[in-house]
Amino acid sequence: MISDITLGQFFPGNSVLHRLDPRTKIILTVAFIVSVFFANNPVAFAFLTLAVCFMTALSRISLKVVLKGIKPIILIILFTAIINVFMTTGEGEPLIEFWIIKIYTRGIVRAVFMAVRVILLIMGSSVLLTYTTSPIALTDGLESLLSPLKVIKLPVHTFAMMMSIALRFIPTLVEETEKIMNAQKSRGADFSNGSLVERAKALIPLLIPLFVSSFKRAEELATAMECRCYRGDKNRVKLNKLEYHGIDLAWFLIFALFVALLVCLSVLPYSFGVDNELYNILFYKI
Amino acid sequence: MSNILELKDVSFVYSEGTPFRKVALNKVNISFERGKITGLIGHTGSGKSTLVNLLNGLYKPTSGQVLLDGVDIWDEPKKIRDVRYRVGLVMQYPEYQLFDETVRADIGFALRNKGMSEGEISERVIEAARFTGIGDDLLDKSPFDLSGGQKRRVAIAGIIAMRPDVLVLDEPAAGLDPRGRREILGSLHSYAEMTGGSVILVSHSMEDMAHYCDNVVVMNKAEVYKSGTVREIFSEAEELSSVGLDIPMTSKVAKRLLDLGIKLEGDLYTVEGMRDAILRYTGEVEK
Amino acid sequence: MSEVIIKTENLGYTYVDSLDDDIVKVDQSPALRGVSLEIKRGEYVAVLGHNGSGKSTFAKLINMILTPTVGKIYIDGVDITGDDFTEEDVFDIRRKVGMVFQNPDNQLVATVVEEDVAFGPENLGLPREEIRQRVDSALSTVGMTEYIKHAPHKLSGGQKQRVAIAGIIAMKPEIIIFDESTAMLDPQGRAEVVEIMERLNKEEGITVLNITHYMDEAARADRVVVINDGELIIDSTAREVFKNVELLHSVGLEATQGAELIAALSGCGADISGESLTLDETVETIANYILRKK
Numbered sequence: 001m002i003s004d005i006t007l008g009q010f011f012p013g014n015s016v017l018h019r020l021d022p023r024t025k026i027i028l029t030v031a032f033i034v035s036v037f038f039a040n041n042p043v044a045f046a047f048l049t050l051a052v053c054f055m056t057a058l059s060r061i062s063l064k065v066v067l068k069g070i071k072p073i074i075l076i077i078l079f080t081a082i083i084n085v086f087m088t089t090g091e092g093e094p095l096i097e098f099w100i101i102k103i104y105t106r107g108i109v110r111a112v113f114m115a116v117r118v119i120l121l122i123m124g125s126s127v128l129l130t131y132t133t134s135p136i137a138l139t140d141g142l143e144s145l146l147s148p149l150k151v152i153k154l155p156v157h158t159f160a161m162m163m164s165i166a167l168r169f170i171p172t173l174v175e176e177t178e179k180i181m182n183a184q185k186s187r188g189a190d191f192s193n194g195s196l197v198e199r200a201k202a203l204i205p206l207l208i209p210l211f212v213s214s215f216k217r218a219e220e221l222a223t224a225m226e227c228r229c230y231r232g233d234k235n236r237v238k239l240n241k242l243e244y245h246g247i248d249l250a251w252f253l254i255f256a257l258f259v260a261l262l263v264c265l266s267v268l269p270y271s272f273g274v275d276n277e278l279y280n281i282l283f284y285k286i
Numbered sequence: 287m288s289n290i291l292e293l294k295d296v297s298f299v300y301s302e303g304t305p306f307r308k309v310a311l312n313k314v315n316i317s318f319e320r321g322k323i324t325g326l327i328g329h330t331g332s333g334k335s336t337l338v339n340l341l342n343g344l345y346k347p348t349s350g351q352v353l354l355d356g357v358d359i360w361d362e363p364k365k366i367r368d369v370r371y372r373v374g375l376v377m378q379y380p381e382y383q384l385f386d387e388t389v390r391a392d393i394g395f396a397l398r399n400k401g402m403s404e405g406e407i408s409e410r411v412i413e414a415a416r417f418t419g420i421g422d423d424l425l426d427k428s429p430f431d432l433s434g435g436q437k438r439r440v441a442i443a444g445i446i447a448m449r450p451d452v453l454v455l456d457e458p459a460a461g462l463d464p465r466g467r468r469e470i471l472g473s474l475h476s477y478a479e480m481t482g483g484s485v486i487l488v489s490h491s492m493e494d495m496a497h498y499c500d501n502v503v504v505m506n507k508a509e510v511y512k513s514g515t516v517r518e519i520f521s522e523a524e525e526l527s528s529v530g531l532d533i534p535m536t537s538k539v540a541k542r543l544l545d546l547g548i549k550l551e552g553d554l555y556t557v558e559g560m561r562d563a564i565l566r567y568t569g570e571v572e573k
Numbered sequence: 574m575s576e577v578i579i580k581t582e583n584l585g586y587t588y589v590d591s592l593d594d595d596i597v598k599v600d601q602s603p604a605l606r607g608v609s610l611e612i613k614r615g616e617y618v619a620v621l622g623h624n625g626s627g628k629s630t631f632a633k634l635i636n637m638i639l640t641p642t643v644g645k646i647y648i649d650g651v652d653i654t655g656d657d658f659t660e661e662d663v664f665d666i667r668r669k670v671g672m673v674f675q676n677p678d679n680q681l682v683a684t685v686v687e688e689d690v691a692f693g694p695e696n697l698g699l700p701r702e703e704i705r706q707r708v709d710s711a712l713s714t715v716g717m718t719e720y721i722k723h724a725p726h727k728l729s730g731g732q733k734q735r736v737a738i739a740g741i742i743a744m745k746p747e748i749i750i751f752d753e754s755t756a757m758l759d760p761q762g763r764a765e766v767v768e769i770m771e772r773l774n775k776e777e778g779i780t781v782l783n784i785t786h787y788m789d790e791a792a793r794a795d796r797v798v799v800i801n802d803g804e805l806i807i808d809s810t811a812r813e814v815f816k817n818v819e820l821l822h823s824v825g826l827e828a829t830q831g832a833e834l835i836a837a838l839s840g841c842g843a844d845i846s847g848e849s850l851t852l853d854e855t856v857e858t859i860a861n862y863i864l865r866k867k
Contacts, residue, residue, distance in 0.1 A: 188399030235698035465825035535830035
């Protein structure tokens with residue numbers, strides 16, 4: 001069923017990660033994403049994987065749920081992997097060679113690590129941010145971090161509000177899509193057979209009602225918000241004020257250590273000039 | 287054979303093999319008679335919504351059979367679309383499914399999917415529109431320009447145009463005013479009579495059930511709690527309270543009168559039945 | 574504090590079609606016309622009318638979502654249709670007049686229950702401790718305290734609607750308008766919402782306007798107002814309104830089942846009379862009739 005999609009979904013809880021300030025988590029997530037791209041050898045990747053597993057454990061969200069979040073992007077991962085396999089040129093003899101295609105060991109290794117990198121990226125940022133941060137907290141965090149931009153007249157609050165509402169309505173719209181799909185199937189619509197053009201056409205009876213009802217929802221929601229005295233960020237006070245605590249500081253420190261270690265693992269091994277087989281495998285530069 | 291649609295030992299389980307596993311239906315056996323209106327009642331979560339989706343093959347039973355005219359609808363999964371034309375399903379708030387440029391086109395959507403000829407489609411569309419009380423002047427309007435009640439009728443016409451052998455309606459009168467309710471529910475009987483088909487009505491309103499249905503199936507906790515004719519079900523109305531359902535107001539009155547030693551006889555679950563019973567009791571009307 | 578909390582004078586509203594070929598078309602007849610009405614503080618009023626009768630338009634005018642085409646509206650003695658009415662005053666009215674809508678999904682803004690309930694008070698710019706206290710007390714009033722950290726989309730319809738009500742209560746309104754708030758709920762959810770509605774009226778003294786299609790709900794109100802084709806045609810106690818079964822039928826409505834039964838009996842020539850608003854009354858009236866006849 002479509003409603004199984006969990007990407008970008010919040011799981012309420014009370015773990016350490018849930019309790020961190022959203023701003024901390026946003027900054028750490030950015031740091032995490034950058035550091036993932038630093039990792040360039042098996043040891044660094046092992047370290048990274050350990051760190052992600054550690055965070056997942058801390059978030060108290062079941063591994064199954066976290067892994068399910070990867071499902072929707074599996075095609076993208078495969079695609080990147082395949083590109084890597086075919087496009088990487090390596091030194092020495094290719095592993096397989098036919099017609100214009102040459103596959104090198106390096107390409108395969110690269111493909112594997114690229115896939116691992118994307119998976120770790122998704123897992124890490126999910127448990128660090130999206131799964132453990134309520135969309136409103138996330139938006140509050142972003143709004144607070146971006147608030148300096150208000151000086152140059154950027155509508156930061158409006159943007160943040162739009163984002164949080166979009167997030168609030170994702171499950172509702174997913175449910176609605178399923179309902180309309182079933183209604184049209186009951187009238188003999190066929191969403192799964194036929195040529196590409198036919199299938200695209202078959203989507204019209206699904207998309208139009210979805211648009212119409214979304215507009216109606218938007219209108220009703222706007223009215224309801226106005227009735228609750230909403231007028232942008234004028235005068236607005238937040239129930240949950242963002243405050244950094246000791247735990248945030250601790251996490252900044254731990255994370256700094258993590259990034260430093262990762263950078264060390266990714267840079268230092270090549271400056272020693274060691275040439276031993278195991279060492280070469282462990283620190284094989286991808 | 288008088289049963290057009292039959293459920294045999296049907297079970298349905300959501301998220302099988304996960305911690306969220308939930309049995310929505312457990313070995314359910316129901317038969318729906320030709321030419322009859324069958325009411326389906328049960329509180330939210332009793333499994334009746336799942337049941338509705340099984341009837342026209344939107345869901346596939348985890349085990350058991352759904353028999354249409356004695357044939358398992360899942361014998362040939364590729365032909366499931368044909369089943370959906372024969373078991374027409376009007377979903378809750380069906381006006382949300384309207385999409386086409388004109389009312390005419392929208393009512394004809396299923397027929398075009400079925401591959402019928404233009405001539406035949408236009409004939410059926412007009413017939414279905416008239417049946418649901420949509421004036422000819424509305425046929426070339428955009429469905430989005432209609433009122434809520436009119437949209438509802440157009441959506442229902444879109445199913446009726448398929449001339450299904452079984453017409454299933456999930457809360458077709460939800461949110462309508464009393465007149466709109468009466469008009470839509472009142473037309474169901476003529477559908478069953480006219481086509482000889484079977485109508486299945488899902489509703490929370492006991493008054494509607496008592497008034498419009500011939501048979502009633504009561505669902506509770508994923509199972510059929512009780513089924514029978516309206517008279518059989520509502521004559522023991524207190525039993526319904528025990529599964530969290532309300533009972534028709536007139537049944538409550540009859541029960542209270544019984545406590546006072548006044549024993550009325552007849553169809554005490556509708557206003558008309560109760561009226562007649564009282565008049566018979568006082569001797570103002572002959573038995 | 575004035576006794577009359579809502580007062581309308583010759584209120585009228587005409588919907589104007591959106592810009593069509595750059596010509597503003599005045600759309601058919603007015604949705605509401607000549608409605609003059611006074612509602613007292615603490616009253617429990619049901620508003621009936623068939624679909625499209627103009628009853629929702631009425632609610633939207635009281636709440637300043639729409640501006641009247643003609644006529645006057647006074648809320649708590651303040652003329653909200655006056656020229657000197659500022660934007661600041663609009664918010665004051667909206668705080669005083671809370672509104673609960675039909676579709677529970679389309680009025681919940683936040684992804685966590687407590688944040689949704691806090692939305693109104695946050696907009697009012699109240700001190701943080703006050704917001705927290707109001708959220709907690711509003712949730713306890715509607716019996717949803719245990720769901721404080723839940724995601725609204727996982728709740729049942731009735732529960733969602735209770736959260737929506739909490740969001741309104743947290744603004745401490747003096748009037749709450751329920752605009753067909755029970756229409757999309759199952760019987761259990763409906764009963765929960767009606768129970769809260771009545772508790773707010775009786776215990777907190779909040780003026781309640783319940784716009785509904787359900788006659789059994791209307792029968793519980795102190796006063797019933799019927800709007801038909803934009804005009805106010807009945808304004809009386811529930812008891813009086815449901816005695817006039819024929820009039821209700823003529824405007825596409827019906828009476829309570831009890832009143833319908835009594836009317837059906839007298840329609841057959843029975844000289845039955847008596848009250849029929851509640852189950853007890855109906856039983857009594859019929860029992861008396863039967864005993865008299867026997």
